[in-house]
Amino acid sequence: MESIQATKQRFGIIGNDPKLNRAVEKAIQVAPTDISVLVTGESGVGKESIPKIIHSLSHRKHGKYIAVNCGAIPEGTIDSELFGHEKGSFTGATTTRSGYFEVADGGTIFLDEVGELPLPTQVRLLRVLENGEFLKVGSSATQKTDVRIVAATNVRMIEAIEKGRFREDLYYRLSTVEINLPPLRERREDIHLLFRKFAADFAQKYKMPTIRLDERAIELLLQYRWSGNIRQLRNVAEQISVLEQNREITYATLKHYLPDMGSNLPAVVNEKKTESDFSSEREILYKVLFDMKRDVNDLKKLTLELMKTGSAAKVKEEQSTLINKIYSEESNAEEELAAIIEEENNSNISDVEVFSIPEHASEARKDKYEYAEEVEEEENLSLQQKELELIKKSLEKYKGKRKDAADELGISERTLYRKIKQYNL
Numbered sequence: 001m002e003s004i005q006a007t008k009q010r011f012g013i014i015g016n017d018p019k020l021n022r023a024v025e026k027a028i029q030v031a032p033t034d035i036s037v038l039v040t041g042e043s044g045v046g047k048e049s050i051p052k053i054i055h056s057l058s059h060r061k062h063g064k065y066i067a068v069n070c071g072a073i074p075e076g077t078i079d080s081e082l083f084g085h086e087k088g089s090f091t092g093a094t095t096t097r098s099g100y101f102e103v104a105d106g107g108t109i110f111l112d113e114v115g116e117l118p119l120p121t122q123v124r125l126l127r128v129l130e131n132g133e134f135l136k137v138g139s140s141a142t143q144k145t146d147v148r149i150v151a152a153t154n155v156r157m158i159e160a161i162e163k164g165r166f167r168e169d170l171y172y173r174l175s176t177v178e179i180n181l182p183p184l185r186e187r188r189e190d191i192h193l194l195f196r197k198f199a200a201d202f203a204q205k206y207k208m209p210t211i212r213l214d215e216r217a218i219e220l221l222l223q224y225r226w227s228g229n230i231r232q233l234r235n236v237a238e239q240i241s242v243l244e245q246n247r248e249i250t251y252a253t254l255k256h257y258l259p260d261m262g263s264n265l266p267a268v269v270n271e272k273k274t275e276s277d278f279s280s281e282r283e284i285l286y287k288v289l290f291d292m293k294r295d296v297n298d299l300k301k302l303t304l305e306l307m308k309t310g311s312a313a314k315v316k317e318e319q320s321t322l323i324n325k326i327y328s329e330e331s332n333a334e335e336e337l338a339a340i341i342e343e344e345n346n347s348n349i350s351d352v353e354v355f356s357i358p359e360h361a362s363e364a365r366k367d368k369y370e371y372a373e374e375v376e377e378e379e380n381l382s383l384q385q386k387e388l389e390l391i392k393k394s395l396e397k398y399k400g401k402r403k404d405a406a407d408e409l410g411i412s413e414r415t416l417y418r419k420i421k422q423y424n425l
């Protein structure tokens with residue numbers, strides 16, 4: 001039997017963790033049989049190499065190996081992809097097509113993200129697993145195939161079964177042997193080893209000296225959570241390899257590349273941005289935009305009320321409730337955004353409508369109210385026309401200076417820009 005070390009070397013698997021070794025050993029042991037195997041583990045732990053090991057060490061190694069990502073194929077076509085279809089079985093089925101189960105006869109199919117399979121497909125799969133029989137879509141002629149299945153999942157299958165999203169009988173059929181790959185954070189000994197390997201690979205790829213972590217950076221590397229596991233570690237190694245001039249990587253430098261370090265707002269505390277930082281900033285911005293949309297809806301109501309009643313007294317009343325409602329809510333997102341904007345004074349982010357920030361709220365409220373009052377004066381016109389006129393007026397007043405006009409209108413420059421385009425000004 002091939003040794004664990006040799007197999008790891010052959011498949012480029014780095015690490016010496018006992019759980020990892022056990023997983024590889026299990027793959028080697030089960031390979032010569034036709035037993036179905038379910039590979040489990042978080043995303044990025046290296047599940048994809050297990051079915052390759054199994055196939056290569058099996059008597060099927062000269063047969064086909066087909067990897068199917070069940071989560072990536074649309075529900076409408078997955079049965080046809082896997083089992084094929086008859087000509088004319090649905091619109092667009094102009095020819096008879098063989099599915100993977102026919103093509104891989106005598107080989108191995110790797111069903112990645114098997115938990116994503118639609119229930120009807122699960123029924124077909126169960127049948128083929130039980131007696132090697134399947135039907136092409138639109139056909140009533142049973143076909144036979146001899147395929148070994150290795151499946152993988154990162155979803156908690158038990159939960160999926162409880163919720164009725166995955167058939168229990170199929171689960172047991174698939175998981176005759178389960179091979180679990182541990183998350184990276186449970187493989188402490190391997191983290192630095194993997195990092196050094198990736199650093200060396202990327203140094204070669206990008207023709208730059210290899211990056212090295214100093215002692216404190218190594219500590220950070222080991223204590224970090226790595227929720228994206230080896231895939232994330234690899235990405236971080238690549239980013240640093242490409243972006244850092246100084247090849248001696250310190251704690252502070254590494255920290256920039258690790259999202260969620262000590263705070264869920266790395267973007268605010270870091271002076272340097274990475275892609276992952278931007279993604280959490282984006283999340284905050286989405287949240288703020290969402291809150292703003294709600295505010296805008298309330299303001300629309302207010303404006304409408306103004307136009308309908310034309311009565312200042314009535315409106316003032318409504319307005320105070322609305323305004324209170326809008327600005328009294330303590331929104332974390334707004335504070336967070338305020339912090340970002342403070343940091344990023346000159347960047348695009350300050351382009352976001354600053355009026356949603358508490359410190360600026362009173363100013364903005366005034367602007368909006370003035371805007372609303374102007375609207376009230378010309379009741380007969382539609383809101384759009386009024387808006388158009390206001391924008392025109394304001395642009396004239398500031399001689400086309402968009403920033404000043406936007407300030408007066410109480411909207412962002414970006415919004416103003418959009419409106420100018422919209423109204424063809």
Ligand SMILES: Nc1ncnc2c1ncn2[C@@H]1O[C@H](COP(=O)(O)OP(=O)(O)O)[C@@H](O)[C@H]1O
Nearest residue numbers: 012013014015043044045046047048049230231
């Ligand atoms: N032990 C390992 N040694 C080296 N690279 C690994 C190891 N495990 C995973 N990788 C790499 O990490 C990435 C993610 O692995 P993958 O098998 O796609 O994860 P999963 O399918 O579990 O989400 C791939 O680029 C893979 O080559």
Ligand SMILES: [Mg+2]
Nearest residue numbers: 044047048112
């Ligand atoms: Mg995968």
